Amino acid sequence: MISLALLWHQHQPLYKDPAHPTPEGSYREPWVRLHALRDYYSMAALVAEHPGVHLTINLTPALLWQIEDYTERGATDQSLELTQTPVSSLGRDQREEILASFFDADWHNQIFPHPRYKELFEQRSNGRSFTEQDLRDLEMWFNLAWFGREFREGEVELVTGETASVQRFVGQGCGFSRDDIHAMIEEQYKIMRAVIPLHRTLQDREQIEVSTTPFYHPILPLLIDTDQATVDRPGTALPERFAFPEDAEAQVARAVEKYREWFGQAPQGMWPAEGAVSQSSIPLFADNDVSWIATDQGVLARSGRWGYEVDQPNVLCRPYRAEEDGSEVSVFFRDTVLSDAIGFHYHGFSDYGEAARDFVHRMKAHCARHDRDGQVHTVILDGENAWGAYREDARPFLHALYGELEGEAEIETVTFSEYLDGNPGRGIPPHPAAQQEKVYDLFTGSWIDEMGSATGVDLGTWIGESEENRAWELLRTVRETLNVERATPETHPDAFEALYRAEGSDWFWWFGEDQDSGNDAAFDDLFRMHLKNVYRGLELDPPSDLDRPIVPRDVIWTFTDPVDRVAPKNRLVVQTNCPGELTWRLGDEEPRTEALSPVGGVMAGVRRHHKILGPFEDVSGPLRFRFRCTHRDCDGEGLCCRMEEHTVHIER
16 A cells, blocks of 8 residues: 655745734735635645545645735735725726736646636737726726636535635626625635635644645755755855854744644644754754654755665655764655646646646556555645646645545545644554664755756755845844844844744745746845834834835736837846747847746746846847747737737837
């Protein structure tokens, strides 16, 4: 019998501005709210429909705290405030913001399937004006497109006893009133209020395990000591040392404490942020009674004196005991190939049943020549961003996958704690840490092999490039200021809360050239905002250095928010939601054709693609370009396929 330990990871960085004068509009981005409608409730509810499937869902404290902020403390995001404002009261800038940002959804899976939303998309892209009714319809459809399919197609009885549905609005299609919008928003709050209760119910039922992450999703080894980081990318260097293990301890301890409040028990396991672990991090987990952690097979491959042969199932498909200073914790290593198959590949299958069967076949084939008893395949990936690339919110794929696993006689799905502790009712024997092989010298690494680096996982995604290093230096200066002021978490809680928020991995992920969100400036602003709030918590004025951006300010061109001119010093980012090729030329130059680069993918399929052009210091003549879509579902008739020429003038 082969065990499968499947973990869906769900997380959002902290988008809240604590210095905002009111809870309303204090969130700069709407992604916590919108993903709650499509993913956070429904991913757990889908498992409940397949009682034979046991798995783990990792919910980060930063994510749950933000959901709770919406439902209990009156917080809203700026997009929600725009949606709730009467159209007749919107100013010009507010209208432009709606037109620029309310098409931020997957074109082929969230916009084009809905006739009215597609009509509005083309209306905006063709530069036609919007009436007040058009704007109300756009506000409604931007929200409706993010509801899970089950809420759009029927009524869902929530675990709280409430019923949620937007089926009548989807059927209505257009001509929405302000009352309709308010009624739709109430359905959102019903779903958000049910997220934590549903996970608690399923965990109490022992069908799922809810694991957690250090509170604000920091890279623990880098908080402990940046000098321990392995960075394989040529031309990179580490910044001046940042070493505050007490902050790493606080991030773990606070996550455990808050978990107890939400779920009525202590967490048994953690997915460290980005699977980032080190030998020195082991006591942090053990001292907080965390019995298991998980990371990537690439970490195991680089651990020990000679590394481990992770291509061998009897090496990879088992937990190991990690020890340090008398502390121990069980470590699972994810199967990268199987995890990436779900995150990056199966969405392209025309038959999701075939994709599910392929997954099962790969698992069984991997173990064909080895003793399967006691083996556990660990599959871990993003449990929200992946589904935007799947048709119908990935519901057909997930039902097919769970159905295959329920009916498979040679595979049993388990939670991580269930595998370790055993479950007599399901015939699962225990696999305690004392019986596990020790892993020697746990490598300091994460799940990701940084682009442009030597082969092998490391921490180079968050440190080593000039932008990343400047961020670490700013963070170190702020941290040392707390020491100079003799501040403690007890004497200055607001200052330390802002510090812990700034230590999150999300900001550092988007700095540098190795990752690109398509709008790195927004994450730069949020990071420096948290640093400024440390000074405010100390009743000090933030230094002017924190007003200076870390990343360049690019001009972004999209189909729904095109620009017609750019300054010579700026770069122009041509951004689409479809893969494709850009043919472009400057002035009388010969045209060039290049593929757009995928951006924004984190353990799952990407949502955007772009090409960066410029700066244009020594250029004469305008920039002209055409986009050719290569999305598998394009019919050649959509706006993205028309190959129309667009012109951007270089200001002089």
